[in-house]
Amino acid sequence: MQKNSVMESTVSTSTQVPEEYDRNVPRICGVCGDKATGFHFNAMTCEGCKGFFRRSMKRKASFTCPFSGSCSITKDNRRHCQACRLKRCLDIGMMKEFILTDEEVQRKKDLIQKRKDDEAKKEAQKPRLSEEQSTVISTLVEAHHKTYDDSYSDFSRFRPPVREGPVTRSASRAASLHSLSDASSDSFRHSPESGDGKLNLSSMLMMYQEQGSSPDSKEDDGSRLSMLPHLADLVSYSIQKVIGFAKMIPGFRELTAEDQIALLKSSAIEVIMLRSNQSFSLEDMSWCCGGPEFKYCVSDVTKAGHTLELLEPLVKFQVGLKKLNLHEEEHVLLMAICLLSPDRPGVQDHERVEVLQERVSEVLQAYIRVHHRGRLHYAKMIQKLAELRSLSEEHSKQYRTLSFQPEHSMQLTPLVLEVFGGQVT
Incomplete structure (x- = not known):
């Protein structure tokens, strides 16, 4: 009853x-x-x-x-x-x-029980992170917080930025790109097919190239790269932070010292580029690493010796990554996957590194499923790692070029010279 x-x-x-x-x-x-x-x-x-x-x-x-x-x-x-x-x-x-009659009550009872069973079954089928996967994510997020300060509060003791000095042809052309950012920033919020008349990134870069000097014009080799000392310090500082992050990745310290060094030397700049996306602004295409004096636009980077071969794809990469709107958890997992690449030059125990990378990759895919981030979200993230490879190669190439020029190599830190293949003199 x-x-x-x-x-x-x-x-x-x-x-x-x-x-x-x-x-x-x-x-x-x-x-x-x-x-x-x-x-x-x-x-x-x-x-x-x-x-x-x-x-x-x-x-x-x-x-x-x-x-x-x-x-x-x-x-x-x-x-x-x-x-x-x-x-x-x-x-x-x-x-x-x-x-209700007794029969009606029973039918209703059976219906309610079936509904409860269906809900329980549906709940049980929902993708969930395992305890181990949750631990990996929390460990990486903690590692990121311990090794990345978006205010760059402890960077002020390094050599200050110097933006004065002769502007090279690359700097002039970069300034041209930067001046177009107001026209282009809105285009990042619309697809190129939107037909709203806004300038998109591709057309902006095309205009940027057309505004350059003739191919046979040469830069003054003696031009002073005023931002090189400061940005070299910033890269060196960032490499140290990446090393700290890597040491806290589960399994990384169990690798041989040789493999740890090989992974760090090859991936450090890529992880830095991933991290720098947090300070990148679509509004003016600049990186804000603290106060106003630590806000860097494209022309600042050219005053450190970098050319269009790096800057154009770098800006495209930063814009594309920003538009993915990554969760912090996805961001740190992507950094770990990037760092644990078994095909890096100098890695000996490929299988062991691959096991570590696959483990993190599985955690990322599980996180994406749990949070319903979209069927192609993982693929888009991994595509960014492929873009990073070419960026890393060009970045290292340009730093190696500087390291072989005595007047510029002395502005680089020993850590930067070691990571990018130069010799400490």
Whole structure:
């Protein structure tokens, strides 16, 4: 009987609530004044009066009032006169037609149970991160927080940026690119096919190239690269932070020292480029690494000796990565995958490194599934690693060129020279 009561409560509470009923008014049983639990058999009642009405109707009980037939029914005396209590039930609109038969109750019970089972099955089938995968993510996020400060508060002790000095042809052309950023920034919010007349990145870079000097014009080899000392310090500082991050990647320190060094030398600049995306702004295509004096535009990078062969794909990469709107968890997992690449030059134990990379890759794919990030999201992220390879090669090439020029190599730190293949003199 108690089970039937529960089931009928479920059904009866689904009765349409009268329009005049105010949900903010306390629910009071229309029969006895006790706290009501909902609409039962077409009236607002408590559980006690609901059960009394159901039993009375099913037994077809006939009650007689021992008094005058007009007893006042309250919470305390509702058991004293069944006749007046039943009369009160009918007076407030309770209807026997709303009472379910035992068969109907059972069918309803089975239906509710099936719904619960279906919901439980659906919940069980939802993708979830395992405890191990969650631990990997939390470890990498913690490692990132410990080795990356977006305010660059401890970088102020390095050589300050010097933006004065002769502007080379590359710097002039880069400034031209930067001046177009206002026209291009809106285009990053629209597809190239939008037809809104905005300048997109491809057309902007094409204009940028067309504005350059003739191929046979030469830069002054003696031009002072005013930003080279400062940006060399920034790269050196960032490499140290990447080393700290790598040491906290699960399994990295179990590799041989030779393989650790090989992985770091080949991937450090790529991880730095990934990290720098957090400070990259689509509004003016600059990197803000702290206060105003540590905000770098494209022309600043050219004053460190970098040319269009690096800067054009670098800007495209930063814009594309920014538009992926990566979660922090995805960002750190991508950095770890980048760093744990078994095909890096000098790596000896390829299989061991590959196992570590696959483990992190599986965690990233699981995270993407759990958070419904889209079927192609993982592929787009991995594509960014392919772009990083060519960027890294060009970056290293340009640093090696500087390292072989005595007047410039002395501006580079020993760590930068070692990582990018130069010799410490």
